[in-house]
Amino acid sequence: xxxxxxxxxxxxxxxxxPEFIALMAMSSAVVAFSVDAMLPALPSIADELTPDAPxxxxxxxxxxxxxxxxxxxxxxxxxDRFGRKPVYxxxxxxxxxxxxxxxxxxxxxxxxxxxxxxxxxAAGPRVVFMAMIRDLYAGRAMARxxxxxxxxxxxxxxxxxxxxxTIIELFGWRATFVAFVVFAMTAMSWMFLRQPExxxxxxxxxxxxxxxxxxxxxxxxxxxxxxxxVVQTFIxxxxxxxxSSTQMIFDQTYGYGDTFHLWFGGLAILAASGNVLxxxxxxxxxxxxxxxxxxxxxxxxxxxxxxxxxxxxxxxVEFPLFLIWTWSLFFQMGLTxxxxxxxxxxxxxxxxxxxxxxxxxVSTIGSVIIGATVGLAFNGTPLPLALATLxxxxxxxxxxxxxxRDSDPD
Numbered sequence: 001x002x003x004x005x006x007x008x009x010x011x012x013x014x015x016x017x018p019e020f021i022a023l024m025a026m027s028s029a030v031v032a033f034s035v036d037a038m039l040p041a042l043p044s045i046a047d048e049l050t051p052d053a054p055x056x057x058x059x060x061x062x063x064x065x066x067x068x069x070x071x072x073x074x075x076x077x078x079x080d081r082f083g084r085k086p087v088y089x090x091x092x093x094x095x096x097x098x099x100x101x102x103x104x105x106x107x108x109x110x111x112x113x114x115x116x117x118x119x120x121x122a123a124g125p126r127v128v129f130m131a132m133i134r135d136l137y138a139g140r141a142m143a144r145x146x147x148x149x150x151x152x153x154x155x156x157x158x159x160x161x162x163x164x165x166t167i168i169e170l171f172g173w174r175a176t177f178v179a180f181v182v183f184a185m186t187a188m189s190w191m192f193l194r195q196p197e198x199x200x201x202x203x204x205x206x207x208x209x210x211x212x213x214x215x216x217x218x219x220x221x222x223x224x225x226x227x228x229x230v231v232q233t234f235i236x237x238x239x240x241x242x243x244s245s246t247q248m249i250f251d252q253t254y255g256y257g258d259t260f261h262l263w264f265g266g267l268a269i270l271a272a273s274g275n276v277l278x279x280x281x282x283x284x285x286x287x288x289x290x291x292x293x294x295x296x297x298x299x300x301x302x303x304x305x306x307x308x309x310x311x312x313x314x315x316x317v318e319f320p321l322f323l324i325w326t327w328s329l330f331f332q333m334g335l336t337x338x339x340x341x342x343x344x345x346x347x348x349x350x351x352x353x354x355x356x357x358x359x360x361x362v363s364t365i366g367s368v369i370i371g372a373t374v375g376l377a378f379n380g381t382p383l384p385l386a387l388a389t390l391x392x393x394x395x396x397x398x399x400x401x402x403x404x405r406d407s408d409p410d
Contacts, residue, residue: 015195020136021145023195025152026187027088027129030095031068031122032156033183035061037164039247040261041173048173049108056108058244062372063112065240067119068126069364073212075127076357081207083197084128084135091124092188096181103177118180123360125187130356134345135198140283142346146338147279151272158268161261205351215351216358219344227403228344229359231291233366234392234399235336238298240371242329245378245385253381254319267327274334287339288403294335295397301328302390309383322382329389343403 015023038060046054071091079087098118105111129149137145167175205211219225246264251257274294282290305325308318341359348355370392377384 017145019194021148022152023187023190024129024133024145025149026190027125028149028153029156030092030125030184030187032153033160034064034095034118034122034180035243036156036160036264037167037176037179038064039161039243039264040165041168041176042247044168044173045108045111049105049111058375059108059112060115061243062368063115064119064122065364065368067116068122069119069361069368071120071123072127072357072360072364074357075123076131076355076360077205077207077212077215079128079131079199079357080205080351083199083201083204084132085191085195085197087124088128088191089124089188091121091128092184092191093121094118094124095121096184097121099177099180099184103174123357127357127360130341130345130360132195132198134349134356138349139342139346140287143282143287143339143342144279146342147276147282147334150334150338151276151279155268155272158265158272162265165261212358215348215355218348218351219355219358222347224347224403225344225355225359227399228340229362231396231399231403232337232340232344232359233363234370234396235333235340236363236367237370237374238329238389238392239333240367241374241385241388242326244371244375245382246326248378249322249382249385254315254322256319263323267323268330270327271330271334274331276334278335278338282339287343288400290335291339291400292397294332295393295400298328298332298393299390299397301325302386302393305386306383306390309381309386325382325386 042057042060043054045060046057050056075087075091095118098114098116098121101114102111102118105114133142133145133149163179164176167173167179171178219229247257247260250260250263256263278290302325305321308321313321344359345355370388374385374388377388
């Protein structure tokens, strides 16, 4: 398998790699920013919109992610039919509409509907940025580009809660939606003005349910794509489980709710080193090997965390150990998600838009179900999260050993 894919873009009009990576990173960051910037706002939203049932405020995150998962089913086929840029720009426009509706929503129910619309729109850039990378790169070269993109994706959780908290303190929680609009408009303008279309007319496919079902059948019948998708679902499940539980753990378990955004941001900055490491070693080491190492490391850290929680340790000792374990959860993302996407899409380049949409939809919806289930199991300690993470990382390691690529040596 070659490590680069042919493209019809004139080299004189092709974006230089640093700018292309930056644009793709900003496109992927739309999702992370929309989720993580909301975390500090949840208590304020609960007080205003659902004071009698404050836990319902967490549905604001779930509604967005669920909408994004559904939207990918449409965004991918449309990008294969009409090109990447129109779907990207249309998705951003829908996202902005949802953000404006959420800004003005007087009830939680309308807020959730607006967040669903916002998530549907976010599916556009989420699917298109991956398809654009696949249009231009393949194999380990694609994994390298994705590593740099995911590095920025990981940094957004570091900055978003801090930015969200600052906005809330200065202007109130509704102003976070104004920030979403500004961020999205910047990404849309950059894409419109600078990025050439990466899917030429002769490579476009008609939109039809039959074609979508055919793409889904091809994914499920392609062992590499299927296993990589399942493993990606489990790893995202670990992430969403952490996001669902982490603020409650910081606040209720350890008493650091007021400084949660600082701790969360610091951990995300440290964890970004996983993407840097992956970008440096993936070409030489191989994608599957790095995923296996990451899962073995997570099994070790999660087992250690479970043992720590069973010991009668004081909070002053347990909390630093919890921070180290949480860092390991974020760090593993840099060694896995980009590589899993590259593995899943590598044999599906001829349907990369539809394949990217279906893989994203399956992994997102599946991981949201996992995350919500683990979040509801919160018992005042990190133990349910640690047990779930150990289970998911063990399953992921087993399935990764079943992925076979002749071009990727062990």
